[in-house]
Amino acid sequence: MVIMVDLTVRFANVEFENPVIVASGEATTNFERMKKCVKAGAGGLVTKTVTTIREARRALRPRWAIVDKKGFPEIFTFYSIGVLSQYEPERFAEEVKRAKKELKVPIIVSIMGKEFDEWGYLAKLMDEAGADMIELNLSCPFMPETVKGTGRIIGQDPKLSAEVVKVVREAASIPIIPKLSPEASDLVEIAKSVERAGASAITAINRFMGIEIDIETGKPIIQSAFAGYGGPYLRGIGLRWVAKIVPEVSIPVSGCAGIMNWSHAVEYFMVGATTVQLFTAIVAKGYGVIGEIVEGIKNFMEQHGYENIEAMRGIALKHIFPLSQLPVSSFTLKIDEDKCNGCGLCVRSCLAEAIKIKTAGKKKVVIDDSKCEQCGLCITLCPSGALSIV
Numbered sequence: 241m242v243i244m245v246d247l248t249v250r251f252a253n254v255e256f257e258n259p260v261i262v263a264s265g266e267a268t269t270n271f272e273r274m275k276k277c278v279k280a281g282a283g284g285l286v287t288k289t290v291t292t293i294r295e296a297r298r299a300l301r302p303r304w305a306i307v308d309k310k311g312f313p314e315i316f317t318f319y320s321i322g323v324l325s326q327y328e329p330e331r332f333a334e335e336v337k338r339a340k341k342e343l344k345v346p347i348i349v350s351i352m353g354k355e356f357d358e359w360g361y362l363a364k365l366m367d368e369a370g371a372d373m374i375e376l377n378l379s380c381p382f383m384p385e386t387v388k389g390t391g392r393i394i395g396q397d398p399k400l401s402a403e404v405v406k407v408v409r410e411a412a413s414i415p416i417i418p419k420l421s422p423e424a425s426d427l428v429e430i431a432k433s434v435e436r437a438g439a440s441a442i443t444a445i446n447r448f449m450g451i452e453i454d455i456e457t458g459k460p461i462i463q464s465a466f467a468g469y470g471g472p473y474l475r476g477i478g479l480r481w482v483a484k485i486v487p488e489v490s491i492p493v494s495g496c497a498g499i500m501n502w503s504h505a506v507e508y509f510m511v512g513a514t515t516v517q518l519f520t521a522i523v524a525k526g527y528g529v530i531g532e533i534v535e536g537i538k539n540f541m542e543q544h545g546y547e548n549i550e551a552m553r554g555i556a557l558k559h560i561f562p563l564s565q566l567p568v569s570s571f572t573l574k575i576d577e578d579k580c581n582g583c584g585l586c587v588r589s590c591l592a593e594a595i596k597i598k599t600a601g602k603k604k605v606v607i608d609d610s611k612c613e614q615c616g617l618c619i620t621l622c623p624s625g626a627l628s629i630v
C-alpha cells in the first residue's frame with residue numbers, strides 16, 4: 241500500500257515545504273540564482289555568505305577545479321579558492337528583499353563579520369531585509385588566510401563561537417544557525433556552547449582546507465594558495481558529526497556535506513538531521529539535482545512507510561555504539577562459483593593470502609578458511625557479488 245508522505249518540516253520554528261535546502265555558495269549568490277533553486281524544488285535557501293570584510297570579496301580568476309574525477313559526477317574532489325559574496329551588505333539586502341517578496345521558501349542569510357559589532361550589524365541588516373533565519377559562517381576554510389580571527393578560527397573555539405551567537409542574538413530577532421567547521425577537534429563541545437549562547441539550530445558541516453600540486457610545474461593548481469577542499473568524500477564526516485551532535489543538544493541540526501543523491505540525504509535524516517543542505521551536487525549535476533533529491537526522498541519514504549521526516553529521523557542512532565562495546569563474532573566466507581568471473585581482485589587484496597586463483601576445474605577461486613582473518617574486505621570488493629558470509 242502506498243502511503244501519503246508529508247515532506248514538510250519545522251526547523252527552529254520555521255516551516256519548510258521540504259527539507260532539502262541549498263547550502264551557502266554560488267547557487268544562491270543573487271536573486272536570479274535563488275529563483276532557479278526554488279524552481280528546481282528547493283525547500284529553502286542559504287544565501288552566499290555576505291560580509292563586511294572587503295578583502296573577502298576579492299574574486300580570483302580562475303578559482304574552481306574538479307580534481308580526482310574518477311567516476312565524475314559521483315566521485316571527485318571539488319577544489320576552490322573562494323571568496324564570500326561580492327556584494328556590499330547593503331546591496332545584498334536588496335537581493336534578500338526581492339527573494340522574500342517573490343520566492344515562497346524560507347531565506348536563510350549567511351553572514352560573516354570580523355569584529356563582533358560587524359556580526360551584529362549584518363544580522364540586523366538582514367533581519368530588517370526580511371530574512372527568515374541567519375546562518376553564522378563560523379567555518380569558512382580560507383578566511384583566516386585573508387583576515388585573522390575569522391572563519392574556521394572562530395569555529396574552532398567554543399567561547400568565541402558563543403560570543404558571536406550572543407552578539408547576533410542581541411542584534412536580531414530571527415533564529416540563528418551557527419555553521420560548524422570540521423577542522424575543530426570537538427564539534428560537540430562547540431555545538432553545546434553555541435546552544436547555551438542562544439543558537440536556534442546548527443548546520444554541520446563546512447569544508448576542510450587542502451592543496452593539490454601540479455607535478456609538472458611544482459606549483460599548487462589554479463592559484464598559489466591553500467584551497468577549500470570538499471566533495472562527496474565529506475559525507476561520512478558530516479554524518480559522523482551530525483550523529484554525535486544530535487543526541488547532545490536539544491536544538492535541530494541541518495546536515496551538510498557530500499550529498500550527491502537522495503539516498504545520501506536519507507542517511508543524514510537517519511543520524512538525526514531535520515533538514516539537509518547541498519551545494520557541490522548542483523555544481524556537478526545542475527540545478528535539476530535538487531528536485532531529483534526531493535523526489536527520491538519522497539519515493540523512498542512511500543516505499544518504506546515513513547509518513548514524515550520525523551518518522552525516520554535518528555533511527556540509526558540506536559545502532560551506533562562505542563567500539564569497545566562491540567561483540568567479536570566470527571563468520572565463514574562463502575563463494576558463489578556461478579557469479580565469480582575470476583578477475584582476481586580479491587586475491588590481490590587479501591593480505592592474509594587466504595584466496596587463490598584455481599586454474600583447473602570450474603572453481604575460479606578457492607578460500608583457505610584456516611588463513612582467512614575474517615576482515616570482510618573481499619566481500620565488499622568483489623565486483624560480481626560472488627562472496628558472502630555464512
Ligand SMILES: Cc1cc2nc3c(=O)[nH]c(=O)nc-3n(C[C@H](O)[C@H](O)[C@H](O)COP(=O)(O)O)c2cc1C
Pocket residue numbers: 263264265266288289318320322323324325350377380419445446447468470471472474496497498499517518519520521
Ligand atoms: C565554491 C564553494 C563556495 C562556498 N561558499 C560558501 C559560503 O560562502 N559560505 C558558507 O558558509 N559555505 C560555503 N561553502 C560551503 C558549502 O555551503 C557546504 O558547506 C560545503 O560545500 C559542503 O556541502 P556540499 O558537499 O553539498 O557542497 C562553499 C562551498 C563551495 C564548494
Ligand code: SF4
Pocket residue numbers: 575579580581582583584585586587604605621622623624625626627
Ligand atoms: S573478486 Fe569476486 S569475481 Fe573477482 S575473483 Fe574474487 S570472487 Fe571472483
Ligand code: SF4
Pocket residue numbers: 573589590591592593594595607611612613614615616617618619
Ligand atoms: S575476509 Fe579478509 S582475510 Fe578473509 S579472504 Fe577475505 S580479504 Fe582475505
